[in-house]
Amino acid sequence: MDQQLQNGSEFELDLGWMEKQGEWGVHAEPSKNGLTLADIQVGGYADAPDESRNLSGKPRGAVSRPGSMPIGNYTVRTKSEIWLENASFLYEEALQRQWSSATDIPWDTIEPLPDDVEQAQCQMATFLTEVEFVAGDVPSRWASQMSPDFYEARNVLMAQVMDEARHMDVFRKRALANGGGLMRATGATAGFVGGIDLARDFTEMSSRLHLSGEGAVLTIFRMGELMAYNDAEKAIYRLCAQDEARHVAFGVMHMRYMAANAPERREEIDSYLDEAEAGMLTDAANPAGQLNQTSESLSIMLGGGRKYFDEGFRKLVSIRKRQLQEYQKRVISAGFGERFKNGRSRLHDMLANVAN
Amino acid sequence: MATAKDADRVRPALTLSKEEREVEVPEPRLNWMNQSREWGIRVKPGKKGLTLGSLNVGLYGEIPMNWPDRTRNPRGAIGVTGSPPVAIQIKDKVDLWAPCAADLYEEAIQRRWAPATDVDWTAIHPLPEDVERAICQVCTEICQYAIIDVEVITSWQHQMAYGYHEVKQFLATTSLDATRRHEAFRKRALVNGGGLGYEGPCQVSRLLLESRGGWTETVTGLTLVRGLFTQVMIRYLTRFAYNGVERKIYECVTQDLARLLTYGIEHIKYALGHAPDRQGSIFTTLAIGMRMFNRDLRDPVLREALAIIFGGGIPGARNEGMHVFYEMLDEYVQELLSACQYLRLPVTMEQLPRVLQKDQRHLPGD
Numbered sequence A: 001m002d003q004q005l006q007n008g009s010e011f012e013l014d015l016g017w018m019e020k021q022g023e024w025g026v027h028a029e030p031s032k033n034g035l036t037l038a039d040i041q042v043g044g045y046a047d048a049p050d051e052s053r054n055l056s057g058k059p060r061g062a063v064s065r066p067g068s069m070p071i072g073n074y075t076v077r078t079k080s081e082i083w084l085e086n087a088s089f090l091y092e093e094a095l096q097r098q099w100s101s102a103t104d105i106p107w108d109t110i111e112p113l114p115d116d117v118e119q120a121q122c123q124m125a126t127f128l129t130e131v132e133f134v135a136g137d138v139p140s141r142w143a144s145q146m147s148p149d150f151y152e153a154r155n156v157l158m159a160q161v162m163d164e165a166r167h168m169d170v171f172r173k174r175a176l177a178n179g180g181g182l183m184r185a186t187g188a189t190a191g192f193v194g195g196i197d198l199a200r201d202f203t204e205m206s207s208r209l210h211l212s213g214e215g216a217v218l219t220i221f222r223m224g225e226l227m228a229y230n231d232a233e234k235a236i237y238r239l240c241a242q243d244e245a246r247h248v249a250f251g252v253m254h255m256r257y258m259a260a261n262a263p264e265r266r267e268e269i270d271s272y273l274d275e276a277e278a279g280m281l282t283d284a285a286n287p288a289g290q291l292n293q294t295s296e297s298l299s300i301m302l303g304g305g306r307k308y309f310d311e312g313f314r315k316l317v318s319i320r321k322r323q324l325q326e327y328q329k330r331v332i333s334a335g336f337g338e339r340f341k342n343g344r345s346r347l348h349d350m351l352a353n354v355a356n
Numbered sequence B: 001m002a003t004a005k006d007a008d009r010v011r012p013a014l015t016l017s018k019e020e021r022e023v024e025v026p027e028p029r030l031n032w033m034n035q036s037r038e039w040g041i042r043v044k045p046g047k048k049g050l051t052l053g054s055l056n057v058g059l060y061g062e063i064p065m066n067w068p069d070r071t072r073n074p075r076g077a078i079g080v081t082g083s084p085p086v087a088i089q090i091k092d093k094v095d096l097w098a099p100c101a102a103d104l105y106e107e108a109i110q111r112r113w114a115p116a117t118d119v120d121w122t123a124i125h126p127l128p129e130d131v132e133r134a135i136c137q138v139c140t141e142i143c144q145y146a147i148i149d150v151e152v153i154t155s156w157q158h159q160m161a162y163g164y165h166e167v168k169q170f171l172a173t174t175s176l177d178a179t180r181r182h183e184a185f186r187k188r189a190l191v192n193g194g195g196l197g198y199e200g201p202c203q204v205s206r207l208l209l210e211s212r213g214g215w216t217e218t219v220t221g222l223t224l225v226r227g228l229f230t231q232v233m234i235r236y237l238t239r240f241a242y243n244g245v246e247r248k249i250y251e252c253v254t255q256d257l258a259r260l261l262t263y264g265i266e267h268i269k270y271a272l273g274h275a276p277d278r279q280g281s282i283f284t285t286l287a288i289g290m291r292m293f294n295r296d297l298r299d300p301v302l303r304e305a306l307a308i309i310f311g312g313g314i315p316g317a318r319n320e321g322m323h324v325f326y327e328m329l330d331e332y333v334q335e336l337l338s339a340c341q342y343l344r345l346p347v348t349m350e351q352l353p354r355v356l357q358k359d360q361r362h363l364p365g366d
Helices: A002-006 A087-096 A115-143 A148-175 A202-222 A231-261 A263-279 A292-303 A306-333 A347-352 B101-110 B129-157 B162-190 B203-210 B215-239 B244-274 B276-298 B300-311 B314-343
Strands: none
Touching: A087 A148, A087 A231, A115 A148, A115 A202, A115 A292, A115 B129, A115 B162, A148 A231, A148 B101, A148 B129, A148 B162, A202 A231, A202 A263, A202 A306, A231 A263, A231 A306, A263 A306, A292 A306, A306 A347, B101 B162, B101 B244, B129 B162, B129 B203, B129 B215, B129 B300, B162 B244, B203 B215, B203 B276, B215 B244, B215 B276, B215 B300, B215 B314, B244 B276, B244 B314, B276 B300, B300 B314
16 A cells, blocks of 8 residues: 555545435534534434434435445334433533532431331331332333334433433432441342333333332332432432433333324323232332332331331322322323223322222 | 432322222232342442442442353343343353453543534545545545444353343443444545445454454454554544544544453453453464455555545555555554563464565565
8 A cells, every 4th residue: 555655556446435425514503502403403414314224323314335234133124113392401400410429429428327217227228229220121121122223212222221220320329328228129120910020011121110109219219308318319319300200201102102003002002001000019120019118118217217107108108199299290201091081090099098 | 209208298289080089009019128138329420420430439339351241231230040042152251351341431421422423524625636535535444444343342242141131231432422423434434525435354343243252352353453553444444534524433432442442451451350251262263364364465455545645646546545554554463462462372473474564575666
């Protein structure tokens, strides 16, 4: 090559690819929030197809190469299976609100707690570490199966996987930071039929993970003030609630899109909601549910100690009600509110028997 | 809010209804209390805060060579028996571990960035059309690499045992890094009067996605073939950046990729150190990877686009630009051989495809 340059000869260029580029002349403009995903939805690049035929992993809007191999093996290729209208917003918000459990939590505010309270905190932290594992791994698995033509939705799920990694680590840190330790796992996320792991359809998984599972945990995190004994715990619950709210929003907005664009699947989705409601208070994945390991530790945290268990339990019952009420609002927002009027939902009965 | 001292006396108020105040309270069983394998742990934050690695004290720091538990029991907790297992396939430490994973995880979080706001997108100016087309083509191919990286990493992460949570958590950062890489390069392609280009060839991607036999083998391709090449390419793009927008993107992406490469190389080293019989499969995977890479390199598109960027346009691409392109390939080869030497993999220049051998390659125009 050096000799070639010295001789003054030049490399021949093909340059045929310059005639094969996608839509040209695009000028995405930054908005007040920088150059967001929403800002680059311009021209043909804005259009996510109803059915993706992209099996090779090319970026949406790039020109296909004839003969490219279908290496993607995507099982989610229909827009309604995955789409939501505000994915770009949720993703950008997730990036802006990333936080560090190492440095954003004021760990030095933790002081020794009475042993019963510390045990309750550690039991809850053990449980939350355990369930955050599933909330990270399952979206991760699904992301690998989605066409990149729906990258906005995929991006939100990847941000969720990161959020859940941080939740796992912050609750592990809490358990090991104040003279306690990890306690007993619950098996709440084992591979049961009807569990988050085993869903064979993305919307089915999302209804279990985002809408009911994370929805219930979100209510708990929002009540973090009632369970926190120092600024560190307060910060943990507040920051986790921010993250969790985005994950729940993903589920609600996806279901809303599904309801509007795939009405033939409404009955199927109502069946998922039937299952979700049936397990809402009995399922071990709800820390305020009936599993004594978690409900008793929450009661001790809420009451202020073992000897105030009764007071704590009554607060727990109030939180259960909030969980159900917030779930109802989400389902209505998702476009499935009819079930609360036509007698299909058991929520009314559940609200009446929430203490049992 | 209550403090530790008055925790047993004062709790924040939650207004309860009359009905809630009259709820019959069951007798607690409390059979979960005093159930811990090790109690009395008090990890203090250090100068980098309370880090993941610092939690590895006492039995919580015991990371066994095998983790047969196929539930989600956190390491160090009392496990649950009798639960139906989840689909965990990677249960041996040798198959995924890198001692640096916890540190890389914390570093990834500290070095987080957002393409929307950390890049000054107003600092971009129109470029000659041939250069803009070349940049957009390179952006398209890097986007495609990033898309595949996400798919590769996420298809393995859930198969890894929870006893090795440091690795799983680090991998969560790498898939978000790759997501952000896709985002940043897509934004660059669409911000300056250009657009996306022609889909790249897929042989290395195919190797990565079809490497189902083992995570270590996948990491070999992801690190030594795709990752190292991308890292060197971005280093050269930084040298030839046309504006601050590109420079900032390259700088941030370089940091992200460096962590993935560090994990990958350190994992391979760990695997070879603890299972020397794996050397054969890693060597063979790398050899196959080089063949796939060679096939991708036969495609002129990326080569020409990079040469145009390096040469300042099409005329410059025909000589200086192409010269820089091959210099870049030579640098990749040097880094690859250095990594192999560090790993004690017996890879020599002569075993590489001819296009990667400076003295043997057939050049366009020969």
